Amino acid sequence: MLKTGKKIFYVLWGFLLLYVLYCYLKNPEILSANYIKSFISSYKGHILTVYIIISLVRGFFLIPSTPFVIAGALLFPDNLLLVLLISMAGIMLSATALYYFSDILGFSEYLExxxxxxxxxxxxxxxxxxxxxxxxxxxxxxLVPTDIICYVAGIVKMPYKYMFLGVFLGELILTSFYIYSGTTVNL
Incomplete structure (x- = not known):
């Protein structure tokens, strides 16, 4: 039963990744900060909710956080601390999932x-x-995806707290830079 569930998960996840890749190849602009900003803005009364959901879910599709962080800074220029908190929550959720799913997905055995x-x-x-x-x-x-180091840390059983602390501090610095400099750049 578990193997069947794992296969179904692989197939669904694979289809979703292929769909996201297809959409990106069809229209590369979909991952630009301005496109994301306009997409989220189209949900007038629920902009913050949509931004939170997208920030939390994007990591499961291995989509980089950078355009979403910058889009958040452009959407909420008066609330940059909130953008930082939402962005970091999404990044850390993604890092944790990749760390723990490295074994569940079975890639660790293959790589070993x-x-x-x-x-x-x-x-x-x-x-x-x-x-x-x-x-x-x-x-x-x-220039290197944080997802890779989280995945490898999970494979080699690095203590979770050390992986979490390293990702948190590194991404906090980088994300803060993106947020506070992204508002001054005209994309």
């Missing part, structure tokens, strides 16, 4: 069989006393 030396190398790095700083640096660097 296919790349045992690389998995061992990352396990050594993420089990060290400086692992939180590695995760922090990875999360802060805007």
């Amino acid at each position: 069989k296919k790349y045992p030396s690389k998995v061992k190398k990352w396990e050594n790095k993420l089990q060290s006393s400086r692992a939180t700083f590695l995760v922090l640096g990875w999360s802060f660097f805007p």
Whole structure:
């Protein structure tokens, strides 16, 4: 029964990811901050609710948070702290889900069989006393997806609190920069 449920989940998740990819390929503008801002603005009476839902759900589709963070800053320029809190909640929800789903989805077994030396190398790095700083640096660097380090941390069983702290601090710095500089940039 569990294997059937897992297969159904894979198929549904795969279809949703393919649909999001298709929409993006058809119209790459859908991930721009202005498009997201106009989409959310179209829900006049429920702008904040829609923004919260999208910010919390986007991580499950492996969509980067950056355009949503900037769109939030543009939508709510008088409430940037709220945008920061919502953005961080979405980022940390995504990080936690990827950390815990790494085993549930079964990719860890595949990677351990296919790349045992690389998995061992990352396990050594993420089990060290400086692992939180590695995760922090990875999360802060805007050109690499934070999702990858969360997933790898889950695979190698890095202590959750260290992964969480590293992602939180790195993303807090980066997201704060996006929010407070995003309001001054005309996109």
